[in-house]
Amino acid sequence: MPDTSDHTVPVLAIDGPSGSGKGTISRRVASHLGWHYLDSGALYRAVGVAAGWADLDLDDAGALVRCAFDTEIRFREAADGELRVLLNGHDATDELRTETAGAAASAIAAIPEVRAALRDRQRAFRQPPGLVADGRDMGTVIFPDARWKVFLTASAEERAERRYKQLKDKGVSVTLDGLLREILARDARDASRPVAPLRPAEDAVRIDTTGMPIDAVVARVLELTSQ
Template identity: 40%
Template sequence: MKKIIIAIDGHSSTGKSTTAKRVAHALQYVYIDTGAMYRAVTFLALQKGFITTSIDKQGLLSALKESTLSFVHNSALGRSEIYLNGQNIEKEIRGLAVANQVSQVAKIPEVRTYLVALQRQMGAQKGVVMDGRDIGTVVFPQAELKLFMTASEQVRAQRRFEELQQKGEIVTFDQVLKNIQERDYQDTHREESPLQKASDAIEIDNSHIPLEEVVSQIVQLAEEKIKA
């Protein structure tokens, strides 16, 4: 059967990753979390001390090129997790420390160029669901199905706040909302690959739509594209 590339872009905390994972599972496609890749690079930068009042770009790029990034399937959890230099850093990259810096790291042109090349390699054989900020506009502009997910700031902040609380992080709702607003601004105003909706992307506002309904809608769209 013909395979396609499904590109899911959108704002932070719109449920892109959760949705993409379920769509990939339903279609038996490979899921690639590009946001996790940028978070992993941010974690590397923090780990190596490359982020102070500014970012040591050359130091970070050198360390990145000497590092390995990979996704390893966790059969117990039924999902892929990201590894940096052989270490599972899935938990480490989801905290607020990384979230507060990831947009700054993600706007570095050389970092984006390096990761985009990796992402294209991963999706070369198609049959992938990839989510991020520039999948349908930069990484795979030829993707057969492009989606742009959005939700209100308040809804996204509440989702993220609850997620962090469940992980034991001590944060306030206002801190999370501020982080969401800052990331939205940085993502949409950066010079390199800013977040924007592709002209042929289908927009899905999931502020008040159950996850199962969103997944079902996307799977149906994908099946129509595959048949076509």
């Protein structure tokens, strides 16, 4: 399908590996600017969860493509400001946050046909007055003409620690060593996949968030958008 999004609408693309803080940073920046927000990873996680519900084989590309096209995915902001994800009418937000959903998302994201099926869904978020899009290929594939591109990173150890605290706060039983192994494995998968590998766009501003307070990262990104 052709790209029918409005290219006059400004886009801030924020990419980076798992645990780099791109979700938190992107939501805060979007809120500050009053722009729309796209969590592209949630789309892949949603397809992964839907595939699990349908007991699909993650190696069956055809079935996953059909799942990507047929699954209704909607975002809704809750009263507390939290972004909720509705999957075929059911609130699947908590399931999308599990490590199982993350692993499934990483696996299906390597399938070119699935990426193509979700490409136009992502571009449809480009609406006035602007869009902050976070993911792994926002600045390289989905919005290569984005006005601003940021690539966030952090040490694998810090990213695992962040994820560990996040999951423990939600009552999920995990180990730090296990999370570190999963993050390293996912980094390797995402960076080596043949289609849209995880890498910064050539014109992206790289920000290492290791040891940086969230407010400082948000301020740095907002500074870029003012230029």
